[in-house]
Amino acid sequence: MTRILLTGNAAAAWGARLAAVDYVPAFPITPQTEIIETLAEWIDGGVMDSRLVTLESEHSMLTAAGAAAVTGVRVFTATSSQGLLYGMEMLYNLAGWRAPLVLVNVSRGLSAPITLEPDHNDVLAARDSGFLQIHCATCQEVLDNVLLAYRLAEDSRVRLPVIVNLDGFYLSFTREPVEIPDPVAVADFLPPFADLGQHFRGGQPSSQAVAVLGGGPYSYFRYQVHLAAEQAAAVYADLGRQFERHFGRLYQAVEAYRCDDAELVLVMIGSFATKAKVAVDRLREAGQKVGLVRPLLLRPFPVAELRRLLGQRKGVAVIDQNLSPGRGGILHAELAEALYGLAKGGPLLASFVGGLGGRDIAEEEFLQIVEVLSQAVQRGSAPPPRLLFTADELQQVRRLQDIAHGSREGDDAS
Amino acid sequence: MYRIRLHGRGGQGIKTASRILGTALFRAGFEVQDAPRYGAERRGAPIFAYVRADDKAICERGVIHRPDLVMVADDTLLDLTSANVLEGLSGSTALLINSNRSALHWCQRLQLPGPVTVLDGGAIGARAGRVPAGAVCVGAAARLLGVVSRQALLTAVAEELAGHGAAAVEASRQAVLQAYDQFSSEAGLVQRLQVAATPTAAAPPGWIELANEALPQAAATITAPATSRQVATGLWRTRRPQIDRQRCSRCGLCLNLCPEGCIDLDEDGFPVIDYRYCKGCLLCAAQCPRKAIRICEERAVQTEKPEGGES
Numbered sequence: 001m002t003r004i005l006l007t008g009n010a011a012a013a014w015g016a017r018l019a020a021v022d023y024v025p026a027f028p029i030t031p032q033t034e035i036i037e038t039l040a041e042w043i044d045g046g047v048m049d050s051r052l053v054t055l056e057s058e059h060s061m062l063t064a065a066g067a068a069a070v071t072g073v074r075v076f077t078a079t080s081s082q083g084l085l086y087g088m089e090m091l092y093n094l095a096g097w098r099a100p101l102v103l104v105n106v107s108r109g110l111s112a113p114i115t116l117e118p119d120h121n122d123v124l125a126a127r128d129s130g131f132l133q134i135h136c137a138t139c140q141e142v143l144d145n146v147l148l149a150y151r152l153a154e155d156s157r158v159r160l161p162v163i164v165n166l167d168g169f170y171l172s173f174t175r176e177p178v179e180i181p182d183p184v185a186v187a188d189f190l191p192p193f194a195d196l197g198q199h200f201r202g203g204q205p206s207s208q209a210v211a212v213l214g215g216g217p218y219s220y221f222r223y224q225v226h227l228a229a230e231q232a233a234a235v236y237a238d239l240g241r242q243f244e245r246h247f248g249r250l251y252q253a254v255e256a257y258r259c260d261d262a263e264l265v266l267v268m269i270g271s272f273a274t275k276a277k278v279a280v281d282r283l284r285e286a287g288q289k290v291g292l293v294r295p296l297l298l299r300p301f302p303v304a305e306l307r308r309l310l311g312q313r314k315g316v317a318v319i320d321q322n323l324s325p326g327r328g329g330i331l332h333a334e335l336a337e338a339l340y341g342l343a344k345g346g347p348l349l350a351s352f353v354g355g356l357g358g359r360d361i362a363e364e365e366f367l368q369i370v371e372v373l374s375q376a377v378q379r380g381s382a383p384p385p386r387l388l389f390t391a392d393e394l395q396q397v398r399r400l401q402d403i404a405h406g407s408r409e410g411d412d413a414s
Numbered sequence: 415m416y417r418i419r420l421h422g423r424g425g426q427g428i429k430t431a432s433r434i435l436g437t438a439l440f441r442a443g444f445e446v447q448d449a450p451r452y453g454a455e456r457r458g459a460p461i462f463a464y465v466r467a468d469d470k471a472i473c474e475r476g477v478i479h480r481p482d483l484v485m486v487a488d489d490t491l492l493d494l495t496s497a498n499v500l501e502g503l504s505g506s507t508a509l510l511i512n513s514n515r516s517a518l519h520w521c522q523r524l525q526l527p528g529p530v531t532v533l534d535g536g537a538i539g540a541r542a543g544r545v546p547a548g549a550v551c552v553g554a555a556a557r558l559l560g561v562v563s564r565q566a567l568l569t570a571v572a573e574e575l576a577g578h579g580a581a582a583v584e585a586s587r588q589a590v591l592q593a594y595d596q597f598s599s600e601a602g603l604v605q606r607l608q609v610a611a612t613p614t615a616a617a618p619p620g621w622i623e624l625a626n627e628a629l630p631q632a633a634a635t636i637t638a639p640a641t642s643r644q645v646a647t648g649l650w651r652t653r654r655p656q657i658d659r660q661r662c663s664r665c666g667l668c669l670n671l672c673p674e675g676c677i678d679l680d681e682d683g684f685p686v687i688d689y690r691y692c693k694g695c696l697l698c699a700a701q702c703p704r705k706a707i708r709i710c711e712e713r714a715v716q717t718e719k720p721e722g723g724e725s
Contacts, residue, residue, distance in 0.1 A: 005433075005440055005448070113634035170475050174449040175436060274473040281473075360476045364616040371618075390620045401631055406638030 006178040008171030009034035011139040012078065012104045012164070014178075015146025017048050018186045019102075022073035022193070024052040025064040030116055031168035032080040032106040039076075058083040062090035062103075069099035069161075070208055072195030074150065077101065080168065081108035081122045088125065094161045095130025095225050097208055098198070100153035101161050102146060103131065107270070108168040109357035117358020118168040120270065120322040124298075124330050130225040132162040132232050133298040135269040137255075139176045142166050144249060145296070147181070150190055151239050157231045159196070167271040169358060181247050189246045233300045253302035255294040256309050258284060262291030263314040264373050265347075266366070267335060269295055272321060272355055279366030290370055303338045310339060313347040315377040317369050321355035328385050329353050348377050354388030361388060415468040416444075416559060416606055417478045420548065421499045422487035423652060424457045427546030430574055431487070432463035434552050434590070437570035438562045439467040447472045458650030458694055460497035481507055483604045485555045487535070487547040489513035490713065492524070494649060503528060508558055508604045512536070512551050531558065531600055533593055542589035549575075549586045553593030560602025567594060647674065651694030654712050657685055661706035668698035668707065 006014065012035045016024065024043075026036040042048040055061040058079050069075045079087065084105055094101070105126075107118040123133065134149060136142045142164065149162040166172060200208055212218050233253060240251040255273075258280055259265060266276050273294040283290040293309050293316075295302055310316050316339075320329025327333060332351040339346040350373050354361045365388055376383045402408035418435065422428035429450035436448030444467040452461050464478045479502045489511050491497040503509065505527035511520055512535040521530050535550035542550075549571075556562040571590055575583045630637055657668075664683040676691040677698065687698075699707040 005436060005446060169449070169451075174447060174475070175433070176447050176472070177440065177445060271475060275475050277473045362479075362619060365619045365621075367616050368618050368621075386621065387624060388619070388621060389624060391622050392620070394622060394624075403641055403644065404636040404638060405630065406641075 003177050003179045005175040006139055006143075006180075007034065007173055007175050008136075008139045008142050008166045009106070009173070010038055010175075011143040011178050012106075012146060012166065013038035013042070014180055015104075015143045015164075016076040016102075017042060018143075018181060018183060019074060019076070019147055019150050019190055020049075020187075020192075021076040022050050023065075023068045023075045024050060025061045025068070025075070025077050026052055026054050027056075027058050027061045027079065027083060028054075029058075029080045029083040031108060031118075031172040032078050032083070032104070034172070035078045035104060035106070058087035059090055062087040062094060065101050065103070066090065066094040066097050066099040066161075067200070067208075069094075069101040070097055070198045070200045072193065072199040074154075074193040075099075075101035076104075076146075078104040078106070080106040081110060084122050085110065085125060088129075091126050091129035091131055091161075093209065096221065098159045098225075098228075099161055100150075100159050100198075102149045102153060103161060103163050104142075104146065105163050105165045106168050106172045107165055115357040116168065118170060118270075118321070119356045119358065120165075120320075120330075123163060123165045124322050126163060127299060127330075130160060130229065132158075132160055132229060132300065133165060134162065134296055135165045135298055136171065136296070137271050137273050137294065139166075139171060139174070139178045140249070141251075141296075142171065143178055143180070144243065144247070144251065147186060147190055148236070148239055148243055148251060151242075152232055152236055154193060155232075155235050155239075156196055158228050158235055160225065160228050160232065165270070170271045179247075185246050189243065229300045233297065233302055233304075236297055251296065252305075253295065253297040254305040254309060255292075255296060257292040257294070259291035259293060259309060261289055263289040264370055264377070265290070265310060265313050265316050266292045266369065267294070267310070267316055267318045267331065268292070268321075269298065269331065270321065272319070272361055275361060275363070276319070276366055279363055279370070282363070283367065283370060288370070288374075301334060301338065306335065306338050307342065310335075311342050311346055312344075315348045315350065315373045317350045317352055317373045319352045319354055319361070319369065321353075323353055323356060332385075348373075348380075348382055350376055350383050351385040352388060353385065359388070359393075415466055415472070415474070416483070416604065417481050418465040418467075418483045418485070418555065418559075418604075419462055419478050419481045420464065420485045420487070420552075420555070421460065421462045421491055421497065422548050423491070423650065424452070424459050424461050425546070425652070426487050427548035428461055428463050428487060429548075430546070431485075431548035431552040431555075432465050433574045434549065434567075434570045435555060435562075436465050436467075437573055438556055438566045439465065439559075441566040441569055442562050444468060444561075445471050447475075451477060456650060458652050460491055460494060460499075460650075478502075480504065482606060483508045483510065483555060483558060485510045485512075485551050487512045487551045488652075489515065489520075490716070492520075500524070500526070506605045510551065510555055510558060512547055529603055531597070531603065533596065535589075535593060538589050538592050538596075542592070543581075543585040545586050545589040550589045550593050553590035554597045554600075556590075557594045557597035557601050558603045560604065564591070564594065567591075646690050647693045648688075648690045651689070651692055651712050653694045653696060654689070654710050654715055655687060655692065655694070655696055655699045656708045656710055657687065658706045658708055659684055661704050663704050663706070665703065668702055671697055671701050673697065 109115040244250040318332040440446040448465040450463040507528040517532040533554045539545040669677040676688040
């Protein structure tokens, strides 16, 4: 057991290494590339016994990943942003093939305009594909959840591909202390891949991607994916406890931070949620009853857990690092649905959209979110949705617009 | 918590410096977070990295806006507004500048409320054998913190530079140690910021409502021509190519090879470099068949003649 400083990307690579993956189809994209570079170096240096192949696109990469997984080997792959969307067609296919592989996505905002920094619209575009989704907040969680994801994907009750998500820059290029589990303990927690009859062979042909004409058979197969995904909630809960017995760290579908007597609760996913913890601590010091709820599992959506954790609160503020144009924050909408129909009406729900394209969320903004929520609870009506965007930021945009449309010269813009 | 920001130019080893400092603090028993901040890679362009160190797990993330220590590996960045080197400096922020000018010079010029220290890292780095500025400065930065031992620092250098070979490790160890020893009287200058904003004291963030605006304003399009001319990429240059007209045969190869397209011919057919845009890649100097393009340190040229126009 060693504790060292690792980036989120290196932690993801360590997860794949400890899981003893057999096959890594790869295609580079910022901010993910370090993951496959690290794996390539290990494989080249002989410390990892697996095969890495670079493909010509993410579409091919995912096709190769799915095809390999149904031959009965353990497959790891990784992408980000535009790459995930380029392979989107295959995400649905892999779920339909019931290919139990792990895909790490390093979140990055989607073009246009193009950016390198993170938000969650990329991974949420894969929300309805049939891939399960685990969202990480620290580099340690990235490593641990790659291991958990293999158990989850390969479980006979689930048998679905899993996305493990981490935020670009804030985790991908950020080093934190990470405990690297003992390989012997990992081998005990995660036994070798069991193909469960999935062993596609040239010499023993079978069709993996058949056509069904008529909606009946299609409905059956697609709904099987849904039922398996729903099973994954209980399986993840069980695996989390097993993981704790092996490694001393407990994972649950939803993390509740200082929620015991909380009247107001923030809801977030991903690495920015740790920033919310700092604000919660500060507000607690000042005597306010505030907590944080952070779903790790987004698919399956832990509805029962969220109803239990949030149903009795006075107010809940959802901070979405994504935007569905014409609707608003995606997590807010999902949570509103999950909390619908509670006996006492449930908490007052407020929507905040922030952190788009890597835009930071300052500590005073978390404090202000709680203030807005608190006033809304006293008033008894939800505030309008709020984009976290300041007058200074607009001024900065105006400067760029003036340059872009020729009404101003730039400064020493470098 | 210690909050440290490290500034430099692409190629000066700022990411490596942040990792050396991070590993040294981790070895010293701290919880650590370190990260570089960059976009598309740009050698010579301003970049920065940051390190946080605390006794407990670190939940803060992202760029440090209120630093306890700011290290500047290249003093020309202090002239560049967009490098934002002095963002968030308070009376308790220590500033470490790599410069051959005195601390007094910088104190008078910058008029900062906090302590300013200067390391002549150029001389140290050159003596040790071309050690990048970032790696030299980090020795002084570690000493300023007062909580990093010589041994922790040396171990960190060896760990972080392992991939660069034994000679690079040895050169960097020498340079780092020299800077560390030189700053012995300043050990512990950096204060850990204990007080953070309390809920009542924090100023509200000043959010605004966005209105629906018309095109082309509302889409990320650029309608003005040649806006890239406004990006003075010459500011990224650390070394400068200079045409020696005595040796130049006027073959024009440099003009054809320049990736920036910033070499033109004058009326006599001699190449002229536009230093507003020359990034100092030195491809021209490497390819000149007559070796008629000299390479000069930008800092030396600018000291003689601060305004860098055309050659």
